[in-house]
Every structure is written in structure tokens, then in C-alpha cells.
Amino acid sequence: MKLSVLSAAAFTAAVFAIAPTAPSAARPVVCAECVKANMELLAGDALRGRGCGTEDEHAAARYIADALKASKIGAAFRPDVYLQPVELLTPTAARPATLEIASGATSLSFIQGRDILAMEPPESLAAPIVRVADAHPAPEAVKGKVVIYDSAVFDQPGIQALLRAGAAAVISPVSDQITQHWSELAARPPGQTEVSGVPSASRPARGAIIFAKPETMAALRAVSEGEARLAAPRGEPRRRTTYNVMGVLHGKAADADRHALLLTAHYDHLGVRSGVIFHGANDDASGTAAVLEFARILGSGARHRRTVYFGLFGCEEEGELGAQYVQAHLPMAIGDLMANLEFEMIGVDDAKHPGALMLTGWERTTLGPALQAHGARVGPDAYPEQHFFQRSDNYQLALRGVIAQTVSAAPLPATYHAPTDDLAHVDLAFMDAVISSMVGPVTWLLDSDFQPEWLPGQKP
Ligand SMILES: [Zn+2]
Missing domain, CATH: 3.50.30 (Glucose Oxidase; domain 1)
Incomplete structure (x- = not known):
């Protein structure tokens, strides 16, 4: 989650209702060992906090691409091309302003x-x-x-x-x-x-x-x-490369690709600062691990009617840079996206809505209530004053009309952008439970005719 400098620090209470869980049909189970292994790798010391445009971030991208391939998810960009390079040019300060x-x-x-x-x-x-x-x-x-x-x-x-x-x-x-x-x-x-x-x-x-x-x-x-x-004199601009990773699992319906679901997360974090690794276990190794777990489950079961893309984007923390690029260079027509669900910080439970996730922009579309009715442990955004709907990778797609919303647990835990955002401060059992609660609803969405819509006047 990108840090917003213009958000009120005071949180107001919000009503958070969780619908009773729908009876669950037999469905593939979350592999706790797989989620744990992905979390250990992504948020471990070896990847040094996956700083934007670093070799550590690039290594994470290659790991994610290999994981998608191992889950029988095809490459989205070209045959066997999972990675999309993105060139960045950042202004620098010649000296402090x-x-x-x-x-x-x-x-x-x-x-x-x-x-x-x-x-x-x-x-x-x-x-x-x-x-x-x-x-x-x-x-x-x-x-x-x-x-x-x-x-x-x-x-x-x-x-x-x-x-x-x-x-x-x-x-x-x-x-x-x-x-x-x-x-x-x-x-x-x-x-x-x-x-x-x-x-x-x-x-x-x-x-x-x-x-x-x-x-x-x-x-x-x-x-x-x-x-x-x-x-505020400027120095030489800094040049870096980040990578987006995207895989696709085509559906079996004749028009499968015309109603595709895009599951996304950002895999970068803050990297190393003053010699300290910012591991970004919750932000957003947790979302990345969730998307990889959906890839593993959906890639291993029977084919679904609709197509599903798995997108893991780089350099979100510096301004949704990877997402900006991929959204201008999508591997599908934008009109073919039925919805985008972004997974952002789902590793820490929140006292405001214990045991559950929240969906940003809940009141804007018909998607959240439909997922909830199918058993997802998800409800309204408990922090509307923080404007989270506008603060993650989903927003640029939403501006272009796609139903694009972010699923999050505690959006601003005590570990937010702190060195303590590490594996020790992530609740893996909670992660497994909330991912598990989303598997049925996502599977339903991929097999249904349901078309999520913006509610009147709610399209950004
Ligand atoms: Zn963040």
C-alpha cells in the first residue's frame, strides 16, 4: 500500500457486517505449506525487501513467474513470456531543498x-x-x-x-x-x-x-x-527497470476471454534503508502469496468457464509504477476485463472486523455483496476516511471503467511501512482462512454469468 501523506490520522468507527457463510460446496483447500513457503521466500532476508527497481525485486519477479509456470498457468504477454520490463526515470535532488x-x-x-x-x-x-x-x-x-x-x-x-x-x-x-x-x-x-x-x-x-x-x-x-x-535543485535522473509478471488460464467457454477476471497484487516493497531490511511480509508478500495460491488451486482443478489472469506488479510503493505501465500495455483488451480483485495486506487481522477482509469501494459496485453471499469473509471498507479505494493498483483500472477493487485485512497495522512488517508479525493461519473463504466465491465467479456492475453514480 502506497503511503498517503494527505490522509487523516484519526480513524472513525465503521459498521462492519459479515454475512453468514453460505454452505460450502466441496472445493480445493488452501495449501498452508505452499502459502508459508511463498511467504518465507518473498519476505525472507534473501530478497532484501524487494526494493523498486533492484536486483532483489527482479529476483522476486523471476520466482513468481516460475511459480505461475509450475501451477500450469500460461504466460500472458507472449508464449513463455511472463515478465514485462518497465523502464523508469526518477528525478533526484542535487541537494536537500x-x-x-x-x-x-x-x-x-x-x-x-x-x-x-x-x-x-x-x-x-x-x-x-x-x-x-x-x-x-x-x-x-x-x-x-x-x-x-x-x-x-x-x-x-x-x-x-x-x-x-x-x-x-x-x-x-x-x-x-x-x-x-x-x-x-x-x-x-x-x-x-x-x-x-x-x-x-x-x-x-x-x-x-x-x-x-x-x-x-x-x-x-x-x-x-x-x-x-x-x-529544490535537481540532479541527474535515476534510471531503473522494474518488471510486471502476468500469467493466464484461459476458460473453456467460447467467449471465455471476453469476461476475464484479473487477480492482482504488488510484489515490491521498500527494500533496504539505512542498512535495515524492510521485509514487507504483510505489504504485500501476503497479497502476492494469495494470488499465487489462487493460481495453484485454479491451475490444478477442472477448467472454468471464464478466463483468469494473475498479475503481480512491481514498484507499487513508489507510485503504482508497474501497474501504470501494464495498464497502458495490457495483454487483453480492457473491455474484456469483467473485474479486477487486488489483494493488498491480508496478513494481519484487524480488530475492527476480526477474522475477515474488507473490500475497498464496497458501496460502489455489486461485486462485494455477491462474493459475500457466496461465502467470502469480506465486507465494507472499515476506513472510508483513508480513501483506500484510490490508494492501490486497482484505482487506475477503475478510472478506466473496470470494476477494480482491493481486498485487504488491516490496511494500516502498527507494522505498516516499518521494519517490523516481517514474517513474525504475520498471521499465517488467518491468511489461510481468508484465502480459503475466497476460493469458493472466486470459483463461482469464474463459472457464472454474473456481471458485476457499478452502482449508479459510483464509477470514479
Ligand atoms: Zn506499502
Whole structure:
């Protein structure tokens, strides 16, 4: 799961209803040893946290391709070609960004990572400053200015409102979540990675967001007018290659390929940082192991009516980069996808909905309730304020009309993006149980005529 810097840290309670489990027909059983072996390999020391674009990530991709082949899943791209290379070009910082404030006799200087976090800062910016305590001043008061948003707490809607009003940049207090992930965010490149072969999204020009540590905010309270200069010089861009892996099991119906199900997960994680391996056992070795287990089960049984693809994508953690590429270079026509189910972080049970999974965008389509009615231990997204529907690989496909939703257990456990996200903190028995509960519903979907649909007004 990609870290969002603009999500409220406070979670609200959500109603989470699990339907009684439908009587289960005889169905293939999850192989606990297979799931465990895949988890041990993917989240083990040897693959060093599968960092985006590293040889470790590439080794994971080859392992996944071999596993699909061993499960009698064909290659999706070309005969025997399971891997899809993706070339990446990432901007780098020549030196940490600086923010200088000149106000009368006062001059303040702040450094990226030490005092501030400028998110994707422009290379340079100079503008008058204005300090506001409320997020809805007259637009002319903030337009083109660097706005010091002196709110008592982190206020995401307020920041967005100021940016919409035309602020060149908004300096804001941090949230607890940002504080917790400060060094990860400070290490981020100063701009979006370009995925070669994917037209860069023409994002509307928007002001920069600069998070300020409490000490920085305190210093800024001495300032009410003057000028701000932000400098974020770029170095040579960094070139890397990631790989998507995709296999296919064609259905037996004449029109099997026209109603295909796509099961996906991302197999990359954060790699090694300051000598520490971030194993990413829950995020997202667990989802990858789930998709591989579906491949093993579906590849070993009788053929189904509909076609099913198994996609494992690279470099999700740096902005869904692998998914961006594969979605622009799909091995099938996009209109032939009946649905995409993404498996993201299913290795840690959540107190809000114990023993079960949640489906992001539950209220948007007819898919979740249908899976639940067929026995899946899955229910609504228990964290709607986190906007998880928009935060994983499924979203780009959803934007193009495909019913694409993410299945998750605890989307933000204590181990989230921490070195403790390792095998010792994953509940394999829970994983086996929830994967097992999905086998029947997925098999039903592959053998049925059911066509999931967007509910009125719910298509993103
Ligand atoms: Zn993640």
C-alpha cells in the first residue's frame, strides 16, 4: 500500500457486517505449506525487501513467474513470456531543498528533512508570504502566495481549499502519520517518476505542500509578511527497470476471454534503508502469496468457464509504477476485463472486523455483496476516511471503467511501512482462512454469468 501523506490520522468507527457463510460446496483447500513457503521466500532476508527497481525485486519477479509456470498457468504477454520490463526515470535532488523566509529584519532558513518536508517541490519558487489561521480567506489574499497555514492541527481539507484558492505553496503543521513516516517521506524523490511508454499524466498545475515540524511552525509564527524562496535543485535522473509478471488460464467457454477476471497484487516493497531490511511480509508478500495460491488451486482443478489472469506488479510503493505501465500495455483488451480483485495486506487481522477482509469501494459496485453471499469473509471498507479505494493498483483500472477493487485485512497495522512488517508479525493461519473463504466465491465467479456492475453514480 502506497503511503498517503494527505490522509487523516484519526480513524472513525465503521459498521462492519459479515454475512453468514453460505454452505460450502466441496472445493480445493488452501495449501498452508505452499502459502508459508511463498511467504518465507518473498519476505525472507534473501530478497532484501524487494526494493523498486533492484536486483532483489527482479529476483522476486523471476520466482513468481516460475511459480505461475509450475501451477500450469500460461504466460500472458507472449508464449513463455511472463515478465514485462518497465523502464523508469526518477528525478533526484542535487541537494536537500531549502526554504528561506525574509520578513523585515527576520530571516529564517529551513532544510528539507531537518525542518520541513516539501512534497514534490518545484525547482524554484519565490513568492510573497501570508499567514492565515483559517482555510477560507478571500482567494485574492492567498492567490500566488506562500501561505503559512497556522492551524492548530493538521487539516487536510483546509490545505486542499488553500491550494484550490491558488496558493503557490501551503506550509502546514504535520499529522501524526507524517511524523511517523518522516524519514521515508524525506527520502522521496522531488518529483514523479516517469514511466517510459506511459504518457505522463497531465496533472493540473497545483501549489506545493510543505509540512513543517512543530519547531518550524513556532518560528514561522514570528512572521506575517515578507517573501519566501524555495529552492529544490535537481540532479541527474535515476534510471531503473522494474518488471510486471502476468500469467493466464484461459476458460473453456467460447467467449471465455471476453469476461476475464484479473487477480492482482504488488510484489515490491521498500527494500533496504539505512542498512535495515524492510521485509514487507504483510505489504504485500501476503497479497502476492494469495494470488499465487489462487493460481495453484485454479491451475490444478477442472477448467472454468471464464478466463483468469494473475498479475503481480512491481514498484507499487513508489507510485503504482508497474501497474501504470501494464495498464497502458495490457495483454487483453480492457473491455474484456469483467473485474479486477487486488489483494493488498491480508496478513494481519484487524480488530475492527476480526477474522475477515474488507473490500475497498464496497458501496460502489455489486461485486462485494455477491462474493459475500457466496461465502467470502469480506465486507465494507472499515476506513472510508483513508480513501483506500484510490490508494492501490486497482484505482487506475477503475478510472478506466473496470470494476477494480482491493481486498485487504488491516490496511494500516502498527507494522505498516516499518521494519517490523516481517514474517513474525504475520498471521499465517488467518491468511489461510481468508484465502480459503475466497476460493469458493472466486470459483463461482469464474463459472457464472454474473456481471458485476457499478452502482449508479459510483464509477470514479
Ligand atoms: Zn506499502
